[in-house]
Amino acid sequence: MRTYLITGGAGFIGSNFILYMLNKYNDIKIINVDALTYAGNLENLKEIEKNSNYGFVKADICDNEKIEEIFKNNDIDYVINFAAESHVDRSIKNPEIFAKTNILGTVVLLDIAKKYWQDGEGFIEGKKYLQVSTDEVYGSLGDDGFFHEYTPLDPHSPYSASKASADMIVKSYIDTYKFPANITRCSNNYGPYQFPEKLIPLVINNCLEGRDLPVYGDGKNIRDWLYVEDHAKAIDMVINKGRLGQIYNIGGHNEKQNIEIVNIIIDTLNQILDENDVRKKYISDKLIKYVKDRKGHDRRYAIDPSKIKDEIGWYPETCFEEGIKRTIKWYLENEEWLKNITNGEYLNYYSEMYE
Ligand code: NAD
Numbered sequence: 285m286r287t288y289l290i291t292g293g294a295g296f297i298g299s300n301f302i303l304y305m306l307n308k309y310n311d312i313k314i315i316n317v318d319a320l321t322y323a324g325n326l327e328n329l330k331e332i333e334k335n336s337n338y339g340f341v342k343a344d345i346c347d348n349e350k351i352e353e354i355f356k357n358n359d360i361d362y363v364i365n366f367a368a369e370s371h372v373d374r375s376i377k378n379p380e381i382f383a384k385t386n387i388l389g390t391v392v393l394l395d396i397a398k399k400y401w402q403d404g405e406g407f408i409e410g411k412k413y414l415q416v417s418t419d420e421v422y423g424s425l426g427d428d429g430f431f432h433e434y435t436p437l438d439p440h441s442p443y444s445a446s447k448a449s450a451d452m453i454v455k456s457y458i459d460t461y462k463f464p465a466n467i468t469r470c471s472n473n474y475g476p477y478q479f480p481e482k483l484i485p486l487v488i489n490n491c492l493e494g495r496d497l498p499v500y501g502d503g504k505n506i507r508d509w510l511y512v513e514d515h516a517k518a519i520d521m522v523i524n525k526g527r528l529g530q531i532y533n534i535g536g537h538n539e540k541q542n543i544e545i546v547n548i549i550i551d552t553l554n555q556i557l558d559e560n561d562v563r564k565k566y567i568s569d570k571l572i573k574y575v576k577d578r579k580g581h582d583r584r585y586a587i588d589p590s591k592i593k594d595e596i597g598w599y600p601e602t603c604f605e606e607g608i609k610r611t612i613k614w615y616l617e618n619e620e621w622l623k624n625i626t627n628g629e630y631l632n633y634y635s636e637m638y639e
């Protein structure tokens with residue numbers, strides 16, 4: 285039975301990954317380590333919390349002692365590091381925590397995995413560390429071209445700079461110690477359980493509440509949207525088939541301007557909501573409000589995913605039309621989940637950020 289140490293498994297992508305893996309395999313063990321910051325939510329994992337192949341440890345990845353204890357008590361085969369501060373706008377206001385968690389936390393994980401996986405001069409066969417990174421480390425594109433694995437790193441926000449730094453640390457372990465690792469760099473994910481500070485769930489939530497839909501700048505910035513379950517599948521495949529030391533870009537081939545996304549959400553909600561739903565009265569493009577642009581706002585991200593397709597056979601299966609319908613339906617069916625997290629701290633964040 286292979287044992288996975290998943291960090292940040294109570295967040296958006298981490299929890300989707302855990303659900304995907306435990307639904308797919310019944311012969312793996314998952315240990316989820318999460319500090320439960322504002323973005324971590326154990327509600328996401330209710331479906332599997334009693335699964336005997338799953339365990340949760342509340343810990344900060346910067347806490348050497350707690351991380352070491354997990355390695356001491358378990359024979360960890362794979363580490364998948366999702367844990368991070370992940371929101372660009374928060375990084376612009378408060379960069380320090382991004383450096384701590386995203387860079388120092390990565391060093392702690394690498395160092396302890398290296399210690400427990402070492403076998404003489406090399407490493408025990410079959411062990412692997414996977415760093416979940418982002419296409420934002422490549423910076424911003426003009427009207428054409430794509431990010432390739434060999435595109436030079438040129439991060440602009442404190443968030444992307446911290447992720448690029450973490451990637452460089454992982455690379456240094458690969459180059460110096462021949463440490464068994466992969467780095468994956470994915471584009472913007474969307475799907476169930478995403479915290480409503482990010483564009484898609486924020487717009488869904490604001491539509492449902494009849495609030496303004498804040499669009500930064502001219503609304504023409506482009507992101508390459510990837511359905512989160514496709515991402516989970518890609519990570520599983522990289523763990524199993526990725527060549528050690530390699531970087532793999534994971535993208536949806538699905539570029540959209542932000543304003544298009546906002547209009548698609550408005551239209552889809554109006555299609556899905558019941559004829560008599562009172563919210564239909566106010567969900568329209570009249571809610572759109574152009575607001576001050578984000579500082580240093582990257583213009584366009586777009587990934588060339590041909591390496592992962594050619595080497596590993598992964599491709600994005602979910603088209604945006606289908607993925608966004610599934611996502612919106614999920615939020616409609618889980619309004620309680622949304623209400624529980626849009627109280628308290630979220631309201632302070634929202635008013636500080638947008639009002
Ligand atoms: P998220 O913010 O939803 O979740 C992050 C999780 O990490 C939370 O559960 C949080 O409690 C936990 N965490 C934060 N600091 C921690 C610490 N010090 N110790 C232990 N746990 C800690 O993020 P996400 O959107 O799920 O992103 C997961 C990973 O994927 C991140 O590394 C992010 O950089 C990367 N990524 C995300 C996207 C995206 O579109 N969401 C795109 C590219 C890459």
Ligand code: TYD
Nearest residue numbers: 372472481482483484498499500505507542
């Ligand atoms: P976001 O979901 O924060 O992801 P990232 O910054 O990592 O790409 O933002 C996606 C895009 O949407 C980005 O171009 C910024 C824009 N955006 C808005 O226009 N309004 C908003 O309220 C938010 C949160 C984002």
